[in-house]
Amino acid sequence: MWFPRLASDRVLRTRLIEGPFALTLQENNANRLYCLNMQAEKQGLHRGMSYSDARAFCPDLQSRPADPIGDQQFLHVLRRWAARHYCPWVGLEGGDGLVLDITGAAHLFGGEAAMLTDMRQRLSRAGFAARIGLGDTRGAAWALAHYGEGYAAPGQALAALQTLPVAALRLDNKTTIALQRLGLRSVGDLAGAVRAPLARRFGPEVLMRLDQALGHQPEQIAPLAEPPHYGVRMTVPDPIGLYDDVMAGTARLLDQICARLKAQETGARVLCLTLRRVDQDSQTIELRLARPLRDPRRILPLFERGVRDVDAGFGIDQMRLEATQVEPLPVQQVSHVSSGRKDQLDDLVTRIGTRIGLENIQRFLPADSHIPERSFLIAPAAYSDPGGPWVSLRSRPLQLFPPVPVAGTGPRPPKRFRWRRMSLTTARATGPERIAPEWWLVDDNWRSGLRDYWRVETRQGRRLWLFYTPQNPGWFVQGEFA
Amino acid sequence: MQSDLSTSFPLRRARVHEVCGSGAMGFAAVCVAQMQGDVLWIREVWRPEALNPVGLNAFFDPARMLVAQVKDQTEGLAVAEEALRDGALPLVVVELSQPLDLTKGRRLQLAAKIGKSTGLCLIPEGMGSNAAETRWQCTPFFNPAFDPADSTLQRWEIIKNKSGTLRAWHVRWDAASRRLHVVSPAGKRPGSQDAPD
Structure with a gap:
């Protein structure tokens, strides 16, 4: 299944544009056409053309910047659609195609031809140009999708591919041109040629592709794994509103989600419980856990506070629980050294986190x-x-303040100074300890340069950490010892 | 003398105590050092002074400490109550800026009783709550005998005690052995005339 204009079709689906249209992509300092629609192709434009040239050919060309990453994501969406709809065995083919192994699935649609019709209808209704080839092998299907669009009967791959150009064998440009120069223009010519000189001349690649297309060599379809989905929901026949009922529902959902987490050896970090009320309003309780967890008995009590705050209105008829953030949590050996206290502390941190924010x-x-x-x-x-x-x-103070200037001159600590409206007398001073600023970091507090730190014991009892800045003379209090 | 301090100093468990004065921070640090296990220290975000873990290292391993930054005192009390009731932490330290009324103090006291953990409120001078088990006043004290390696000499005085007498001691923290020493300073020594310390 090949989507020749996937990117532009995707954009045109959301905004209808009449006339020639192209997506442009900045490449090597030049804006080049990335994907164009049918009308633009009719005007003689082609991919890779520079955008300014294209504007010269076709003044009413409309364009938008391309989004290759978005296109890839969209292809994954299509893949999921195909896997849900047609057959479970769906892989990606390059950047603009899907490969489906429909063995054993075609009869569900009433045969292969009916299945192809169904695919074409659905895709054209969705606004996608698609070319679909069907064959015994992946190579044959690719060739038919790109160069012939048709259907190779079982065992008749050679007959179907006979007239197609050699490029249909997924060969690179250089090889294709070289083969054409030798007079081997079609797949039929290539299949009829003597193999040994071909292999000597072009390496194993050409013959491998030919054999793959004709079914002499196997080729696998690698279906992409479905990413695990950690979301479950429950609809209740009658609306519920009591705290215990909601908690019981949550417990059921939690059991299911924890079983999934366990199968994947992951633990939930953030859980979202969405409660939909009968009046279509919904409320979400977000639970951020201090450690990845998958033990329903530990998670359930952590929801208590959130569930209590919910306004059930006329009742809740749907509950959905999703683990929006998961982290790997390998299975661990249960040991006799109890980790109960640690778990209890994590739960406490989670509970406090729901109140003041986990990052606090x-x-x-x-x-x-x-x-x-x-x-x-x-x-x-x-x-x-x-x-x-x-x-x-060296000993460091117990508390640090933003430096407070105090009156004082000279490199020795002042005999008496006022700090926090207290008048203090220096009894003993230990120092200096010189600390130089870290010049590789910009820090406004250290603009004043070097600091000579003194530990000053005052006659009033307090021990303070004072510093003197010799480069910009001044005295400051920065900390207090215990 | 030492035995006398030991009747009230490792603070009675499952109770909430209060400490005020300029040496309160040091008192709290000593309390943490005498406990096993992790400690939650609750402080309000707006406070300009910061705890210095390098300084705390002279008392205990700062890895044992969790700090909860709270918006205001109400939130701080809620967190403290939750933590005390849970009992996962043997000690919860709360820095308060406003006086506690009897209800709030009593709530903390009940939570500490349920969770069997100890609470310590650092309060501004003269703002104690009646529910507190003990209230200490800690002030640093100038020691004329010079010893540069020593930490500050502190005067710890119990100014409220629900089950005991009021006394005062002079103590000094020994950072090397991480022990608290009761000392008898030269000159006046409140309440310790006969101690051969």
Whole structure:
């Protein structure tokens, strides 16, 4: 099944444009035509042509920028459609085709011809130009889709391909031209030629493609695996509204989803429970977990708070639970060393996270820097593990403030100073400890240059961390020791 | 003297205690150091001063600590209640900025009783709640005897105690051995005239 104009058809489906239309793609500093519609082709335009040339040929050409990634995604959509509709064995063929193994599925549509008609009808109704070839082998079907459009009867592949050009064998351009120069223009010519000189001249590729098309060599269709889908829903015959009922429904959905998660060895990180009310309004409870989980007994209590807040109105008649974010969670050996406390802590973090936001529960991680403010990192506890060793070569204050200027001159700590409306007297000062700014990072707080840190014991009891900036003389208080 | 502090100092479990004064942070750090297991430290986002884990390292391994950043005191109390009731954490530290009324204090107390975990509120001076089990006032104290390696000498005074007497001690944290020493400072020594410490 080949979609010769997949990209432009996709765009034209959403906006109807009469007249020639093309998608352009920036390639090597030139805007080139990427895909065009029928009218544009009739005007003599072709793919790969530069856009300005095309405008010169056809002044009323309309264009839009192309989106190759979107096209690929759309091809996957078509693949899923084909897999749902026609046969389970569907793979991608290049960037603009699908390959279906309809063995054993054609009779469901009343034969192969009827199936092809059905496919064509549906695709043209959806606005897609499609060319479909059917054959014993993948190669024959490809050749027919691209160069003949038809149907090769079983065992009659050679007869159907006889007159098609050699390019129909999925050969590259260079080989095709070389074969044409030898006078081997059609597949029939090539099949009739002596094989040994061909193999010597062109390598195994040509004969392999020929054999694949004629069925002398097998070729597999690799169907893409369906990505696992973690969503389940439940519709209840009568609307429910009681807390216990909703929780019971959630428990059922959770059991199903956890079974799926277990089969895939993954754990849910974010779960969304959508409750649809009879008046079509719906409410979503998002549960963000502190660790990937797939144990329904642990997840269910975590929903309690969210479910309690739901306004059921006249009742809820549909519930849908989806794991919107999953992470790998391999099966683990159950050991006699209990991890119960750890699990309990994770559940607590999840529960607090539903209240204040999971990223507001943080932990400290060590960082390699002499700058006091940067000697640690703050990371969300749910997405990090406790970090390595903490090293402090010199004593560091328990609290850090944004530096507060205090009155003082000279490189020795001031004898008396005022800080936070307290008048303090220096009794003893230990220092200085010189810390240089990290010049490779821009930090406005360190604009004043070097800092000489002093540990100042005041006669009033407090021990403060003062620094002096010799390059821009001034004294500041930055921390307090315990 | 030491035995005397031990009657009230490793804070009574399953209760909520309060501490005020400029040495409150150090008191909390010592409490954490004396507990096994993880600790939740609840503080409001707007506070300009930051906990310095490198400094906390002198007391305990900062990997044991989780910090919950809350929007305001109501949210902080809700988180504290949830954490105390759960019991997964042996100690929950809350920094408060406004006085607690009796209901809120009592709620925390009940939650701590259910979860069997200890709560510690760092309160501004003079804003204690009646529900607190003990209230401590901690002030750093200048020690004329010079020892550069030592940490600050602290004066810890119990100013409210539901089941015991009010006393004051001078203590000092030893970072190397991670132990708390009760010391008798030169000169006046409140409530410890006869201790041969």
